[in-house]
Amino acid sequence: MTDNTRNATLKFGDTTLELPMHSPTMGPDVINITKLYAQGDVFTHDPGFTSTSACESKITFIDGEKGQLLHRGYPIDQLAENSHYLEVCFLLLYGELPTGDQLEDFESRVTNHTMLHEQMMNFFRGFRRDAHPMAIMNGVVGAMSAFYHDSTDIGDPWQREVASIRMIAKVPTIAAYAFKYSMGQPFVFPRNDLDYASNFLRMCFSVPAEDYEVNPILARAMDRIFTLHADHEQNASTSTVRLAGSSGANPFACIAAGIACLWGPAHGGANQACLEMLEEIGTVDRIPEFIARAKDKNDPFRLMGFGHRVYKNFDPRAVVMKKSADEVLGLLGVEDNPKLQVAKELERIALEDDYFASKKLFPNVDFYSGIILEAMGFPTSMFTPIFAVSRTVGWISQWKEMIDEGNVKIGRPRQLYTGATERDYVDVENR
Ligand code: SDX
Numbered sequence: 001m002t003d004n005t006r007n008a009t010l011k012f013g014d015t016t017l018e019l020p021m022h023s024p025t026m027g028p029d030v031i032n033i034t035k036l037y038a039q040g041d042v043f044t045h046d047p048g049f050t051s052t053s054a055c056e057s058k059i060t061f062i063d064g065e066k067g068q069l070l071h072r073g074y075p076i077d078q079l080a081e082n083s084h085y086l087e088v089c090f091l092l093l094y095g096e097l098p099t100g101d102q103l104e105d106f107e108s109r110v111t112n113h114t115m116l117h118e119q120m121m122n123f124f125r126g127f128r129r130d131a132h133p134m135a136i137m138n139g140v141v142g143a144m145s146a147f148y149h150d151s152t153d154i155g156d157p158w159q160r161e162v163a164s165i166r167m168i169a170k171v172p173t174i175a176a177y178a179f180k181y182s183m184g185q186p187f188v189f190p191r192n193d194l195d196y197a198s199n200f201l202r203m204c205f206s207v208p209a210e211d212y213e214v215n216p217i218l219a220r221a222m223d224r225i226f227t228l229h230a231d232h233e234q235n236a237s238t239s240t241v242r243l244a245g246s247s248g249a250n251p252f253a254c255i256a257a258g259i260a261c262l263w264g265p266a267h268g269g270a271n272q273a274c275l276e277m278l279e280e281i282g283t284v285d286r287i288p289e290f291i292a293r294a295k296d297k298n299d300p301f302r303l304m305g306f307g308h309r310v311y312k313n314f315d316p317r318a319v320v321m322k323k324s325a326d327e328v329l330g331l332l333g334v335e336d337n338p339k340l341q342v343a344k345e346l347e348r349i350a351l352e353d354d355y356f357a358s359k360k361l362f363p364n365v366d367f368y369s370g371i372i373l374e375a376m377g378f379p380t381s382m383f384t385p386i387f388a389v390s391r392t393v394g395w396i397s398q399w400k401e402m403i404d405e406g407n408v409k410i411g412r413p414r415q416l417y418t419g420a421t422e423r424d425y426v427d428v429e430n431r
Contacts, residue, residue, distance in 0.1 A: 006020075006021045006023075006029075007019060007020055007021060008020075008021050008031045010036075010040070012040070012042070015040050017036065017039055017040050019031050019032060019033060019035070019036065020032045026061050026063070026070075027061060027063070030053045037414075043414045043415075043416070045416050048309075049234075049239075050309070054234055054239060054242070054411075055234065055242060055402065057233070057234070057398065057401060058072070058095065058401070059071070059072065059092055059231060059233075059394075059397055059398060059401060060072075060092075060231045060232060060233045060394070061073075061233070062232065062233050062310050062311070064308070064310040064311045064312045064313065065312055065313055066313060067311060067313040067314040067315065067316050067319075068316065069232070069316045069317065071088060071091055071092055071230070071231060072091050072092065072095055072096070074091065074097070075316075076227075076228065076316050076317060076320070077316060077319070077320055079091075079227055080224050080227050080228055080320045081320075083097075083227065084195075084196075084223050084227065085196055085197065085223050085226040085227050085230070085390070086103070086106065086107050086110060086195075086196050087103055088227050088230050088393075089106075089110075089168055089230070089393040090102065090103060090106050092230060092231050092393055092394060092397040093164060093393065093396070093397050093400065107196075109165050109169075110165055110168055110169045110196070111169070111192050112169075112192065113165050113166050113169035113170060114169045114170060114172070114173050114190035114192075114199065115170075115173065115189065115190060116170060116173055116174065116177070117147045117148075119147070120140065120143065120144075120147060121177075121187065123136075123139060123140050123143055124136060124140070124177055124178065124181045124187075125181075127139070127181065129181065129182060129184060130182070131182070132381055133175065133178035133179060133182060133381055133382055133384075133385045134259065134262075134263045134269075134381075134384050134385055134388070136174075136178040136181065137171075137174055137175055137178055137259055137385055137388055138256055138259045138260050138263070139256075140174050140177075140178070141167075141171065141174060141252060141255055141256045141259055142252060142253055142256035143252075144166070144167075144170070144252035145250045145252040145253055148163070148166060148252070150162070151163035151166060151251070152250035152251070152252070154245075154248060154250060154251065154403055157404075160251070160400060160403060160404075163250075163251040163252065163396075164251070164396045164397075164400055167251065167252070167255055167392050167396050168392055168393050168396065171255075171388070171389050171392045172190075172196070172199065172200040172203070172389045173190055173203060175200075175382070175385040175386065175388065175389050176188065176200060176203035176204045177203075178385060179204050179378075179382050179385070180203075180204070182381070185207060186207075186208060187203075188202065188203045188204075188206050188207075188208075189203075190203060194214065195219070195223070196223065196226070197219045197220075197222040197223035197226060198214040198219045198222075200222060200389070201214050201215075201218060201219060201222055201376075202214055204377075204378070204382075205377060217328060217331045217332070218328070218376050221324055221327075221328045221372055221376065222376065224320070224324055225321075225324075225369060225372065225373070225386065225390065226386075226389065226390040227390075228317045228320060228321060228365060228369075228390075229317075229365065229369075229386075229387050229390035229391055230390055230391065230393050230394050231391070231393065231394025231397060231398070232391075232394065233310070234398075235267070236261050236262075236264075236266075236267050237258040237259075237261040237262040237267060237268065237391065237395065238258065238391075238394060238395055238398050240257050240258050240260070240261040241254045241255065241257060241258040241395040241398060241399050242398060242399065242402055242411070243257075243411040244257040244258075245399045245402055245403060245408070246402070246408050246409065246410045246411040247410050247411075248408075251396065251399060254395070254399055255392060255395055255396065255399075258388075258391070258392075258395045259388050262384065262387060262388055262391065263384055265304065268366075268384045268387040268388065268391070269384050270304050270305055270364070270366040271305070271365075271366040271369050271370045271373070271383040271384060271387060272370065272380045272381065272383045272384055273304040273305075274304035274305035274366050274367055274370050275339065275370035275371070275373075275374060275380050275383065276304075276380060277290070277303070277304045277305075278339040278342050278343055278346075278370075278371075279339065281342050281346070282338075282342070283338070283342065284341060284342055284345045287342065287345055287346050287349055288349070290303070290346075291303075291346075291349060291350060291353060294306075294350075294355075295353075295355045303346070303350065303356075303361070304366070305363055305364060305366040305367030305368075305370075306350065306356070306361050306362065306363060306364065306367065307359075307361040307362075307364065308362070308364045311362060311364065312360035312362075313360070313362070314362045314363075315362060315363065315364040315365055317364075317365040318362070318363040318364055318365055318367055318368060321365060321367070321368040321369050321372070322363070322367075322368045324368075324372060325340060325368045325371050325372050325375075326340075328372050328375060328376075329371070329372070329375050332375055334375055337371065337375065339371050339374070340371050343367065343368060343371060347363050347367070369383070369387075370383050373386060
């Protein structure tokens with residue numbers, strides 16, 4: 001936080017308060033209201049935190065008007081084009097791009113933590129075969145705190161580091177095993193001679209009955225999807241992880257909380273909901289019917305993959321994802337994929353419609369990702385688990401930043417109470 005001598009003057013009733021203001025390196029100034037209740041006996045009220053800065057962070061910056069997304073200052077389109085996921089993980093965790101030696105060491109540490117404790121296999125077998133993979137991921141990731149006791153003490157920096165590496169390394173194995181379990185296929189162990197994305201694809205799609213060669217086009221596309229979803233400032237699931245971490249909960253429990261939050265269709269579940277919406281639309285001629293429903297206040301239907309709390313111009317990740325969808329489907333020879341055609345026409349029509357323009361609704365990261373994932377062979381149920389695999393590094397980085405700062409205060413919002421005033425108990429015979 002940059003020092004700042006400026007104050008905001010707040011007047012209400014007979015009260016005048018001087019509240020300190022702080023200037024960021026990028027983005028809007030903030031008014032520090034930590035003393036507001038003590039000095040003014042009032043709360044602020046901001047359901048959904050549309051105007052609230054909940055923490056100080058140096059990891060990711062988003063400018064919704066410019067459609068800008070920076071990870072430690074580096075634009076997401078440059079990282080998606082020139083970097084790769086594990087290098088972005090290093091950047092998010094430690095703040096700088098790694099040297100060659102640092103990268104080699106980091107990749108080796110992650111690679112050598114990809115296996116699960118053999119007893120954890122029993123967890124998967126406790127689920128029904130038709131369990132949603134997010135339910136399995138939530139359960140198994142939370143259960144990691146029952147296995148890796150040597151990295152649950154958040155007061156020990158070394159244990160925090162080990163837990164971070166373990167989470168990044170094991171979460172793709174857990175997601176792949178959840179996928180295999182849902183298909184009744186045997187788990188495929190990770191391989192140390194494969195890169196992160198190739199390892200994940202092989203764990204998902206190889207079977208013991210034949211050799212499996214990773215398609216480099218798909219591996220590059222998978223790695224790019226991981227990079228595009230890695231972190232995103234204080235979104236709902238990251239805020240959930242920070243809030244869980246503020247109580248001192250162990251990192252595995254915090255990440256499980258983040259997975260639970262991400263699952264919602266308004267958040268990470270939108271990629272699955274978006275593809276199901278494109279399937280329901282089916283053909284370009286039915287688009288107007290769904291546009292009308294999205295605009296109808298009496299219809300709860302929303303265009304999935306559209307709109308964003310922060311981006312009010314365009315989601316830079318969606319721009320990269322759309323280009324990747326064209327590239328991947330073209331290279332796979334399925335560029336005439338009907339869902340891709342419907343998605344492009346839906347985007348064109350919506351962006352020309354005043355309802356969406358006036359409400360600044362644009363395609364977000366989830367609008368095109370599902371089309372690529374489906375072309376790679378994933379069922380829609382695996383879309384949000386893949387988002388969770390990628391976002392684990394963002395959750396862990398934000399959690400680590402909070403704990404590393406020290407003096408963590410437990411998050412404990414207040415409320416606007418509009419319930420009953422105090423009243424005496426009435427016996428049932430007198431009610
Ligand atoms: C992610 O926060 C993050 O950074 C999240 C994320 C990340 O990387 O972590 O970017 C990932 O979650 C992306 C968003 C995925 N969700 C969806 O695609 C679901 C569809 N989108 C909406 O549910 C909605 O746009 C949200 C939840 C994304 C944002 O909601 P806001 O900011 O609370 O906006 P809002 O609900 O107040 O909507 C503003 C207006 C409303 O109309 P009015 O009440 O003002 O008349 O826009 C309308 C909404 O009805 N609106 C939509 C719409 N989204 C908003 N109308 C039709 N279709 C939509 N998709």
